Amino acid sequence: MKNIVSQKVQEMQPSGIRAFFDLVLGMKDVISLGVGEPDFVTPWHIRESAIYSIEEGYTSYTSNKGLVKLRTYISHFLKKRYGLEYDAEEEVLVTVGVSEGLDLAMRAMLDPGDEILICRPSYVSYGPVAELAGGRPKFISLSQKDGFKLSPEVLKKNIGQHTKALLLNYPCNPTGVSYTKKELAAFNKILEKHGIWVISDEVYDELTYDFDHTPFSSLSGAKERTVYLNGFSKAYAMTGWRVGFACGPRDVIQAMTKIHQYTIMCVPIVSQMAACEALVGPHKPFEEMKREYHRRREFVVARLNEIGLSCHQPQGAFYAFPSIKRTGLSSGDFATRLLKEKKVALVPGTAFGPEGEGYVRISYATSFDMLKEAFERIEEFIKK
Numbered sequence: 001m002k003n004i005v006s007q008k009v010q011e012m013q014p015s016g017i018r019a020f021f022d023l024v025l026g027m028k029d030v031i032s033l034g035v036g037e038p039d040f041v042t043p044w045h046i047r048e049s050a051i052y053s054i055e056e057g058y059t060s061y062t063s064n065k066g067l068v069k070l071r072t073y074i075s076h077f078l079k080k081r082y083g084l085e086y087d088a089e090e091e092v093l094v095t096v097g098v099s100e101g102l103d104l105a106m107r108a109m110l111d112p113g114d115e116i117l118i119c120r121p122s123y124v125s126y127g128p129v130a131e132l133a134g135g136r137p138k139f140i141s142l143s144q145k146d147g148f149k150l151s152p153e154v155l156k157k158n159i160g161q162h163t164k165a166l167l168l169n170y171p172c173n174p175t176g177v178s179y180t181k182k183e184l185a186a187f188n189k190i191l192e193k194h195g196i197w198v199i200s201d202e203v204y205d206e207l208t209y210d211f212d213h214t215p216f217s218s219l220s221g222a223k224e225r226t227v228y229l230n231g232f233s234k235a236y237a238m239t240g241w242r243v244g245f246a247c248g249p250r251d252v253i254q255a256m257t258k259i260h261q262y263t264i265m266c267v268p269i270v271s272q273m274a275a276c277e278a279l280v281g282p283h284k285p286f287e288e289m290k291r292e293y294h295r296r297r298e299f300v301v302a303r304l305n306e307i308g309l310s311c312h313q314p315q316g317a318f319y320a321f322p323s324i325k326r327t328g329l330s331s332g333d334f335a336t337r338l339l340k341e342k343k344v345a346l347v348p349g350t351a352f353g354p355e356g357e358g359y360v361r362i363s364y365a366t367s368f369d370m371l372k373e374a375f376e377r378i379e380e381f382i383k384k
């Protein structure tokens with residue numbers, strides 16, 4: 001009998017984060033700096049509006065593209081926030097988080113043999129999703145020497161005959177790196193010259209601390225070559241609601257909608273109603289969360305450098321990516337021993353690609369008190 005699991009899926013590696021956190025399960029008193037998820041609960045006004053929408057009987061399917069009301073709010077929000085012009089009817093698709101947006105964009109764009117450039121260390125899903133879509137991920141290795149930043153020269157060098165798209169993620173999970181408008185404009189010039197598409201994962205845009213975030217599609221001429229992905233998971237503390245959105249030229253949004261209508265149908269209506277409230281309701285709770293992440297970033301980076309784990313300054317998201325090379329341990333051994341000996345869980349850098357060897361990812365989406373205690377334990381571990 002043939003194997004029930006396809007060859008493609010057999011070859012796929014399970015996420016390194018999952019593998020590591022299976023170890024954490026069942027252990028008591030562990031402080032987790034591992035998960036990429038806000039420690040805040042979704043603000044009450046959003047939860048309340050969702051409860052109210054259920055009471056009102058909002059229990060049906062919606063248009064495949066998402067509620068017109070939500071798409072309109074997204075379009076208005078992007079116009080007000082960034083000056084972006086997206087037509088709510090034709091250029092916006094509501095997705096099951098950025099996760100679905102990534103999958104749809106790659107499936108809609110990539111033909112077999114098409115290459116998509118992906119910088120590493122990177123978020124865990126990019127490579128596998130590109131492969132499932134039939135494309136060929138071409139990884140660009142970034143290193144601490146360059147501040148884990150892509151440069152125009154390195155971008156140029158990696159463009160080849162089969163390159164169809166570049167996947168950008170900024171602020172970046174796991175490094176926290178982001179790019180200024182000037183840096184992005186230099187990439188845009190090169191990509192324009194070679195006619196290369198961009199899938200821009202900007203799910204952490206609101207959590208940018210040192211300068212204003214620039215959406216890639218706001219750059220001159222870039223909108224027609226960019227699929228802009230964003231969502232409510234991070235800055236709005238809404239991971240469990242599973243709402244995101246994709247904006248782009250109508251052809252590609254139409255193609256993505258075709259796949260979405262057969263596979264997902266639509267995002268749950270209650271989640272869409274909650275997302276509406278997130279966009280038009282009070283913004284103060286989000287500002288407070290951002291301030292708190294900022295405060296934690298300062299603390300985490302200062303403590304890391306104090307205990308001798310060198311760390312560049314993350315400009316956004318809620319991660320630090322320090323080097324653990326001076327301990328002489330591999331990333332995996334460091335994380336496993338820290339967990340067993342001091343009950344602090346963080347993610348080995350190798351979960352984000354081989355370039356992450358010698359690093360660990362620390363999520364500061366954890367309360368300040370927990371962070372303080374975790375760093376006491378990390379310091380003891382390092383001293384030992």
Ligand SMILES: Cc1ncc(COP(=O)(O)O)c(C=O)c1O
Nearest residue numbers: 036097098099123173231233244
């Ligand atoms: C860079 C990046 N992109 C996408 C996602 C998925 O986000 P969502 O919850 O919107 O599917 C994550 C989640 O951790 C992420 O870090």
